[in-house]
Amino acid sequence: MKISEMNWFQVEQYLKSDDRAVVPLGCTEQHAYLSLSVDSILAERVATEAAEPLGVPVFPVVGYGITPYFMAYPGTVSLKADTYLRMLTDILDSLRRTGFRRILFVNGHGGNTPGHTAAIEWMGQNPDCRVKFHNWWNAPKTFEKVKQIDPVASHASWMENFPWTRLPNIAQPDHQKPMVDLDRMRTFGPEGVREILGDGNFGGRYQRSDEDMNAIWSVAIDETRALIESW
Template structure:
């Protein structure tokens, strides 16, 4: 259930019997022909879909992340690492104050990994809490399903092209884009990165059949739900 569908009294009642919270993390950045909010849309939806039968509240997605390499693409927003770390720990502080003790971050953007380090540091002063960090798209079962369908998959390619990340009346190229040199990409600034990437797809087809995408989504939901349900023992 979404925390936006609850009032504070309902949350208080929930906390009498459970202390889990789910926090989706995304980014606002270029995704070629897809929505700039792909990472936010996907992390929040997989969290909500996974939590639906469990009654665990899902907080609104943190829609901004760390993405300095896309700074030259209009509409991309990047937070500094120290800013992001403070946001993560401020959220944990706030939720722990009111009684939440078990936190699952459902992350949709690789650049947000410093947030995991911040959460681990926070745990040192909160030994009664537990934090799990779930990169949903690269988790073993989900990525295994992606690779089984098409091993050439990357940022802004078909693997992120779901019915809910497409934009209306925007067509997709029918070609398979060659993979970018990702090692070289990590050595250059945002202006050179844009020149290397062009439309922003790192490589691969732009779209695959919806039935394949639905199959990936089913695996992602099951994998995420398992983390919400199990493995919280202290």
């Protein structure tokens, strides 16, 4: 159940019998021909679908993250790392203050992973709470399913191309893009990254069948749900 579809009376009643919460973490950044909100869309959707049968509330997705390398692509928004980590600890402080004690961050953006360290530090100051940080897309079972379907998968490639991240009337290229040299790319600033990447896909096909994507999604939902249940 989404917090956006609850009032505070309902949350207070929920907290009498449970103290779990899910917070999706996304980003606003270039994803080639896909939505700039791919990471936010996927994190929120996998969190909501995983938590729904368990009755655990899901908070609105945090739609901005750490992505300085894509700042040469219009529409990208990047937070400074210290801003982002303060924001996450403020969220945790608020959840603890109102009664939540077990929080799962469902993260959809690799640049946000410093948040995991912030969560560990926060638990050191709040030993009555537990926090899990879950990168849903590269969790063991989900990423294994991706590799079974096609090992050439990366940022803005087919592995992020779901029916709900595509844009209407935007055609996807029908070829497999060579993988970029990531080590070389990481030595450049935003303008150099754009020159190397071009459209933004790191490498791989741009789209695969909905059957393939639904197979990955099913594994991701089950893997995320298992984390919520395993408290």
